[in-house]
Amino acid sequence: MFKKTLNTEDTLKNSGLTDEEQQLFSNARPQAYEPYPIKAVEDFANWARANSLWILAFGTGCGAIELRPLMTARFDANRFGVAGRPTPRQSSVFVIGGYASVKTLKRIIRSYEQMQGPKFVIALGICPVNGGMYFDSYNTVNQFDQYLPVDLYITGCMPRPEVLVAGIMELQKKIKAGECNGANLYVENFDWYKSNQKKVIKNWDMPDYNW
Amino acid sequence: MIVEGLGGWLSKVGNFSLTLLIVTTYGLLMGAFIERIIAKVQGRIGIPYRQPFINILKNFFKRTAISHGVMFYLGPVFRIAGGIGTLAFVPVIYGDEMFSNFSMAGDLFLVIYFMFFGQLGMALGAGESGHPYSAIGIARGLSQMTAYEIPFALAVISIVIQYDTLSITQIVAAQQGGWQNWTVVTNWVATLAAMLAFLGMMGYSPFDIFLAPQEIPIGPPTEFHSAYLGLMQLNRALFGATKLVLFMNLFFGGATGWVELMIKTFLIYMVAIVIGVAFPRFRVDQGIRFFFKIPTLIGIMSIIYVQMVLTS
Incomplete structure (x- = not known):
């Protein structure tokens, strides 16, 4: 479906790869997707998406510790259709657990791009908003939405799991209203996001878009 | 004549579609019910x-x-074709023409082949995805399947000898008239071997190494x-x-109505669940050794039992 396209203006350069590796990766651009033309169908799809949120089990910072209790008897996020998923291909929600160091940011981008749209990002804690207590650190990014589109912020240091559950319910409301279009936003402003990412990630040795 | 035959065939396809819908819905609901019990x-x-x-x-x-390629597309299609094909030849309700599906003489063989078919299609599809964890999961899953197929095949051979037929409908018919006629009573050795194979088939602990969500994402x-x-x-x-309906037909006397079917299949499912929540996971070599030892021996014993006790 997304084979290598011919080298036109509209393909990605993949300049981080060696010549040999260039043959192995796709250089097609991601595309934005329109909602279904019939509103009732799109609403129904959004209802299904909101009630079946599969969270990628990738702990990206100290806030990842708040994800574990969600599945226990005390909070039981299964009630809201939330489940953990070990592979990015099958998950639809990415919880950024607190600060994102530059090293982790590279993995976050790889995982995010491998997720299938529509996909949603929850930024947990104050660090993705303005850097929090790591505001002057040499290896964390301060404003996370410069690098990936964020659908919902939950601030605090650290927010407790109750707040995360409340945030997930808030995300469900937003999805049902059709307001969560982060994946499309990422595609539309792809060059801007990519240049921001490349500014902080010095050893860029992966394709420009990880299909 | 031809039109009549065509009409009969079409109504059979219609009936099968209805059965397919009911069984799939029932399977989904039962999955949710079991999840809630575990919760x-x-x-x-x-x-x-x-x-x-x-x-x-x-x-x-x-x-x-x-x-990731053509086979990647076809993997899930083969998988569901295996599921639909298996159901197509299993009579769901005994004595009800409507829910007997395409049951015929010798359908037991076909069902066993169809159960294998889906797994192989899945192996080819996941192989083309190129993910190393998929390959590991496939290697583990196929080797475990080879191991549990042996006691299951031995148990099936045993009851084929016992009832002298390869038709599932006739096997169910032979078990009618009270619980004392069920295979689980008349040929408990074969049932034991098959139920041990069933644990491997359902993929719950201790035989869930091929899915292993914590180690090889989900295989x-x-x-x-x-x-x-x-x-x-x-x-x-x-x-x-x-699979539950097949086990109910072969070993637990089949069902003459939907309520009986639901009670029996639920209880058979609970065997795998109770053992699953109580036991930790076997490594793949331990699981295969287990199937090659005790269940295979019980399977061989069931054939001897049938020959010595039941048919003499």
């Missing part, structure tokens, strides 16, 4: 009953889907997403329920 054991409320349906809908409503389906995953989830419900 209650852990002190949680658990998923709503509609959750499996929503999950499948969501996967079909995904906007993007990456393909074979690692790369499958969107509609591919939706098809596989549908098949999981359908194929699971079909």
Whole structure:
């Protein structure tokens, strides 16, 4: 479906790869997707998406510790259709657990791009908003939405799991209203996001878009 | 004459579609019910009953889907073809023409082949995804399947000798007239071997190494997403329920109504669940050694038992 396209203006350069590796990766651009033309169908799809949120089990910072209790008897996020998923291909929600160091940011981008749209990002804690207590650190990014589109912020240091559950319910409301279009936003402003990412990630040795 | 034959065939296809719908819905609902029971054991409320349906809908409503090649497309299709094919030749309700599906003489052989077919299609599809964890999961899954097929095949051979037929309908017919005629009573050795194989078949602990969510993300389906995953989830419900119906037909006297079917299949399913929540996971070499030792021996004993006790 997304084979290598011919080298036109509209393909990605993949300049981080060696010549040999260039043959192995796709250089097609991601595309934005329109909602279904019939509103009732799109609403129904959004209802299904909101009630079946599969969270990628990738702990990206100290806030990842708040994800574990969600599945226990005390909070039981299964009630809201939330489940953990070990592979990015099958998950639809990415919880950024607190600060994102530059090293982790590279993995976050790889995982995010491998997720299938529509996909949603929850930024947990104050660090993705303005850097929090790591505001002057040499290896964390301060404003996370410069690098990936964020659908919902939950601030605090650290927010407790109750707040995360409340945030997930808030995300469900937003999805049902059709307001969560982060994946499309990422595609539309792809060059801007990519240049921001490349500014902080010095050893860029992966394709420009990880299909 | 031809028109009559065609009409009969068409109505059979219609009846089978109805059976397919009922069995798939039942499989999905039972999956949610079992999840809720496990949640209650852990002190949680658990998923709503509609959750499996929503999950499948969501996967079909995904906007993007990456393909890794033709076989990657066909993997889930083969898988669900295996599930539908298995159900097509299993009579669901005994004595009801409407829900007997395409049952015929010798359908037992066909069913065993169809059960294998889906797994092989899945292996080819997941192999093309190129993910190393998929390959590991496939290697583990296929070797475990080879191991549990042996006691299952021995148990099936045993009851084929016992009832002298290869037709599932006739095997069910021979068990009618009270619980003392069920295979579980008349040929308990074969039932024991088959139930041990059943534990491996259902993929719960201690034989869930090929899925192993913590170590090899989730094994074979690692790369499958969107509609591919939706098809596989549908098949999981359908194929699971079909296997339960097959075991009920072969060993527990079949069912003459839907209520009887639901009670019996639920109780058979609970065998795998209770053992699953009570035991930790076997490594793949331990699991295969287990199947080659005790269940295989019991399977051989069941054939001797049939020859010495029942048919002499």
